[in-house]
Amino acid sequence: MNIEAAAVFCGSKPGNNPLFNQHAAELGKLLAMLKVKLVYGGGKTGLMGTIADAVLAQGGKVMGVIPKLLIEWEHQHEGLTELAVVSDMHTRKRMMYEMCDAAIVLPGGFGTLDELFEMVTWNQLKIHDKKIYLLNSAGFYNHLILHLKQMEKDGFLYEGVSERIIVCDNPVEVFNKLN
Numbered sequence: 001m002n003i004e005a006a007a008v009f010c011g012s013k014p015g016n017n018p019l020f021n022q023h024a025a026e027l028g029k030l031l032a033m034l035k036v037k038l039v040y041g042g043g044k045t046g047l048m049g050t051i052a053d054a055v056l057a058q059g060g061k062v063m064g065v066i067p068k069l070l071i072e073w074e075h076q077h078e079g080l081t082e083l084a085v086v087s088d089m090h091t092r093k094r095m096m097y098e099m100c101d102a103a104i105v106l107p108g109g110f111g112t113l114d115e116l117f118e119m120v121t122w123n124q125l126k127i128h129d130k131k132i133y134l135l136n137s138a139g140f141y142n143h144l145i146l147h148l149k150q151m152e153k154d155g156f157l158y159e160g161v162s163e164r165i166i167v168c169d170n171p172v173e174v175f176n177k178l179n
Helices: 018-033 046-057 089-099 110-124 142-153 171-178
Strands: 005-009 037-040 062-067 082-086 102-105 131-135 165-168
Touching: 005 018, 005 089, 005 110, 018 037, 018 046, 018 171, 037 046, 037 089, 046 062, 062 089, 082 089, 089 110, 102 110, 110 131, 131 171, 165 171
Parallel strands: 005 037, 005 102, 037 062, 062 082, 102 131, 131 165
Antiparallel strands: none
C-alpha cells in the first residue's frame, strides 16, 4: 500500500525525556523524505510542534486540524501548508483519520490515548482499516502494551493486539515498516 499521508497523534507537551522530542524530529524528517504528508493536530507546542517543524524544515507538507477550542491553548502553528479549524475534538479525530493512509502514535497524554483507542476501535468495527504504528520511545508505552496483552489473554479482544497495533521502538523502524 502506498502511503501518501500519515496522521500523527502525540503530546502538545514535550514530556520529560529528551528522546521523545528527538524521535518526533527524526520521524518528521523521515516522513518528509518519504514525501508523506503529515496530518496532525495543528499545534506549535510540544511533540506536535516538533514533528511539524521537522517536516516543514525538510520541505514536506503538513496539514493541521485544530478545534476552535484549542486554538489559543495549543498555540496554533502559523507556518503550515494547510490548516483546518473544526468545531470539536470528534470532528478533528474523524477528519484526521479520514485524511490519512496510516496513523502513528507518539508519546502523549489523555488526548493521545483517546485518539489511539478510537482508531483501534474504528478498525476493529471495520469503519476503517488503516495501519496503526505505536512509537514506543524509551519504553513509554511498555505498561500499556502489557495491559493490552492482558486484555487479549483474558479474552476481551476479538483478535491479537499485533493484528491492530504495530509497535516500533524508534523512528527508523516506523520508516522501514511504512516504506
